[in-house]
Each structure stands twice: as structure tokens, then as C-alpha cells.
Amino acid sequence: MPFQQPIPIVIRSHNDLAYLRQTLDMVERQSLPVDIHVYDNASTDGSAVFLASRKVVVHEVPKGTYVPGKVLNRAIAEVDAQAPFVVFLNSDCTPVDEHWLAELVNGFADPKVAAVFGRQSPRPDCKPLFAKDTDDTFGDGSRQQYWRHCFSMASSAIRRSVWETLPFRTDIQYSEDIDWTWRIRQMGWNIAYRQNSQVLHSHNYTLREFFRRHYGEGKAEATIFDWSTWDRSLLRYSLLPYMRQVKNDLVYAIKTKNLSIVCQSPLLRGVQMVGRRKGFKAGWAGRETV
Template sequence: MKPIPDSITLVMRSYNEAWAIEDTLKAVFSQDYAGEIELIVIDSGSTDGSHEIIQSYQPKEFIILEPGSYVPGKVLNQGFQLASHEWVVFLNSDATPKDDQWLQQLLQAAVNTPKLGAAFSRQVARDDCEAVFAHDYDRCFGPKRESDQWEHFFSMVSCVAQKSVWQQYPLREDLQYAEDDEWTRRMKEAGYATRLVVESVVIHSHNYTPEQSYKRAKGDAIAVAQAGNVPSMSLTWFAGVFLPTLKDSIKDFQYCLQRHRLREVPHAFRVRYQQRRGRIDGYKEGLRNG
């Protein structure tokens, strides 16, 4: 078994997450890891006191973007460029390591994966996560996760990659969504591996309104279509929206029933319907304008 690196760069993206960033940074620098952690923070113009918290941890680089100028691929590429070390860890400011083994487990899996593209952590939902979204985290990262059967699955929320590999495969800067999906698909096509490290865990989740869910699903689908990765599926309302919404809602009902959260079923249905609508509309728009 190869030893873990004795120095890493940690790149953190932040925006108005003072409510979480103190806990996240404290957890980062309390890890069971004896090596050097070089901290780089790229902030999208926070106005909630985040800057003072970040500065107290003395980052090597602290970049504040102009409001409205955030482009994910561009920011991620900038993080890689600024990194002094070969191994670069990306961690969202609201993704708090669950314990002091998060980093060590992530690095151990990464260095011992042949021809690694990127390794990423398991995510568990926060206590205030609404049932429909907690169910999604369970489907993606839980012990009986559906993601094992998916064609491709990756999340940049908490991950590690090598700078030398990135130099061959930088992220696209023309996508506003799903840039990490496109990036890792491209690396996989070149023979690089992506790996979910279930022993490395961060606490991370978001709640969205049905309208926000539509916008996010549409944005992701546009980006997927622009990258040429639309799955083989019907784009009609009945086959692409109604039937998948019905199937998702049945699973949500079972999830809520088991956890005594049945009052959240109507909200879950509204979210699922808007997610499916957004996905179909996004695929169509992306294909038209791709």
C-alpha cells in the first residue's frame, strides 16, 4: 500500500456560508493528518462575515471574485493553477468533514487507485434536510445506493485529484452546470478511474423549492446536452416527465413512510415533477443550441 502524500493543497469555494465555514475549516485543520495543508479560498463576494472567518485561517491565497462573475470550470481551473502541490483536494465551504479521518481516508484511496482521475467523498445530509433531498443523498451515497448502477456518477463537493492529470484534462469553462460530470466523463474515456470513497465522509445538503429544483435540473441538463452526454431516453412529456415522476414519487413515499415523514410527500411530488420537467426542457434546449 502506497503512503499518503505529506503535503496537499486544499481549494475551497465559498459564498455567503458563514453559518458553516467555521465548522468546516476547524474540521479540516483538526484532521488526523500530519502533512502540510496549503489553503486556497476562492470566494464569490460574500457579505455575511465569511471573509473574516476565512482570513483567520491564514490561507495562502484568498481570491474574492466580482459578484456575478462566478463560472465553475474557470474557478476550479484557477484552484488547480494556484496549487503548489501535486495532490489537490476540493472542498465546498458548506461540506463539513464528519470526523478526523475524512482526509486520510480520501488520500489513502486516491494514491492506491491505479491511474486515478479523481476520488470523491461520501456525503450525508444535514439534520434539517427535507425528505425528498435526504432521499437523493441516500440514493447517491447510502449503503444501498442506486448510483452503483448508474452509467456515471461524480461529485466535486469533496474530492481529490492530481495536478499533473488536470494539466492534461482541464475543466471546460463554457459550462455553468455539470462541469464536474463532463470533466470526469472525459477522463474516464481516456482510461482514468473515478472512485467513491465511502470511508471519507462530509456533512452536506441543500433544500430547494420546486421552482429552484426546476432551474437546477434544467441547467444541469443543458450542460449535459452541450457536452454530448444526453442519455438514450424519450423526450416526450409522458415518457420523460410523467412516468419518471410517478416512479420517483413511489420511492419517495416508501422512504418517507419508513422514516415517519409522510407529511413531506406532497412537497416531494412537486419537487420531482419540476426536476423531470427541468431535465427534459434542458436536454431539448441544449440539443437545439449545442
């Protein structure tokens, strides 16, 4: 697709100075013209000083005010109103080459596509099971066809005209991207995955952080999707996925000859299962009171 005007890129940041330089360096190397906007959430690690030295537009998000949907809505409203697409990139997502942006926005060649997301690959220092999860979720995209829904805002782009008819929800703290893309799919729009638009992005979570993440995602899931009694049961929602993941981790351990995974998997997947289950129950309870 031909692009004459700079493409607005919204980068959300919070204490990511360790990654900001390499991420901005790679964004500035893109084969298409860019207009970079950084929405910094009260960073205290020197990010503000660093950003002042770069050719980017900085927007402050005051401490204690960050709500994902509100920031996304604000960003789309504030960047170039003539731009048909807005690109989003987390500050710790580093494009692997100068074609990341072109590969991403070319997903809009299909006029029925409302949102596009790209491939995320683990960083070299990523721990094995977290790296496996990242590759399973993204990779060549083959696994996504078996899931109810898949999307990630971390490296993505949306069609402005669709957002104008349906802004992001501002009453949820997790999975606002899943919620928005699920709702537009129900309206007849498509989501495109671009595996050749690649970034490095991964986290080495502590068990507490991993629990918190899945608690938040489980809570959001309960409100986003419709659930039958069977689908939300302990067996279907929690125990069967746990057993399947531990089994797949064992296969991965044998394939990679990393037997330490055999010991790590039951605990990690147990934390994941309990966090997601507790979050789901909290979200479902809130849904029933509405």
C-alpha cells in the same frame, strides 16, 4: 498512502459564513498536513473578515466573474505545483471526523484512478425528500453502479497530471465536474468513490431553487452525454423517472412513517421533471446549432 508534504485543499465559498467556521475547524483537525486555499466569490456576509483571522490563503473571485471551470483551473494552477493531488471542498461541506482527508486521498492508491469523491450525508435539519435524495446518491455507493455516471466536486480530489492533459471546460455553468470526469473515463481513467470519507452537506431548496438547479443540470446533460432518440424522449427522459421517483418516495414515506411525503412528492418531483426537461431542451437546441 504516505504524505510528507501538506495536501492543497481548495475551498470555494460564497456567503457561507454560517458554515465556514465549522468546516475550517474540521479541515484543520485532519490527520494529514493541509494547505488551505479559499476561493471566495465576492461574499457580502462577513466571510472576508472571518477568513482574515484564519491560517488560510484567500483568493478573490470578483463579482460577476464566477465560472466553475475557470475557477477550478485557476485554483489547480495556483496551488503547490509539486502536489500530485488537489483536494476540493465546498465551504458548506463539513467533514464529520479527522479521517475525511486520509480516506479520500487513499483512493489514489490505484494508479488508474484520476479522481476521487466522498460521501455526502444530509445535515440534521434537512427536509425528508432532500435527505432521501442525498442518501440515494451517495450512501454506500450501491446505487451508483446502475447509473451512467456519478461524481460530485463538493468533496473530492483529482490527480494533477490528468488535469494537465485535460483542463475543465470553461463554457458551461453547471455540471463541470460531471463533464470532466466523464471525459477522463472515456480516456481510460477510473473514478473512485470513498464512502468513509464523509461530509455533512445538504440544501433545503425552495421550489424555484429546485427548478433552477435541475434546469441547469438538464441543460448541461444534453451537451455532456450522447443521446439516442429514445433516451432523450419525453417518456424515457422525463415521465418514467418521474413515476419511479414518486413510487420510491411513497415507499420511503411508509418506511419512515412520514405520510406528509405522500403529499409533497408529486409536486416536488413535478418541478424536478419540468426543470430538467426544459433545461435539456435548451441544451439540446444549443448543441444542434454548433
